[in-house]
Amino acid sequence: MTLQVCRYCDGPIIDPDDAVAVAHEMGMSGPGWTVWAHAEHAALVDPDADADAVRILSHVLIVKALRQD
Numbered sequence: 001m002t003l004q005v006c007r008y009c010d011g012p013i014i015d016p017d018d019a020v021a022v023a024h025e026m027g028m029s030g031p032g033w034t035v036w037a038h039a040e041h042a043a044l045v046d047p048d049a050d051a052d053a054v055r056i057l058s059h060v061l062i063v064k065a066l067r068q069d
């Protein structure tokens with residue numbers, strides 16, 4: 001079993017009953033992955049912050065791809 005890490009505090013989630021799925025992120029070349037958080041931290045995770053980071057990252061990758069020729 002893969003150790004799950006809390007998106008909010010970056011701590012490992014030891015107890016499976018304490019793991020809450022807060023989001024599902026799409027992978028570039030795969031099915032993506034589930035984002036987990038401690039039950040007490042799930043409400044504190046801000047999915048929009050990560051969406052922005054992903055948007056910025058994909059923009060950088062697109063610009064790089066366009067510049068290749």
Ligand SMILES: [Zn+2]
Nearest residue numbers: 006009038041
């Ligand atoms: Zn946590």
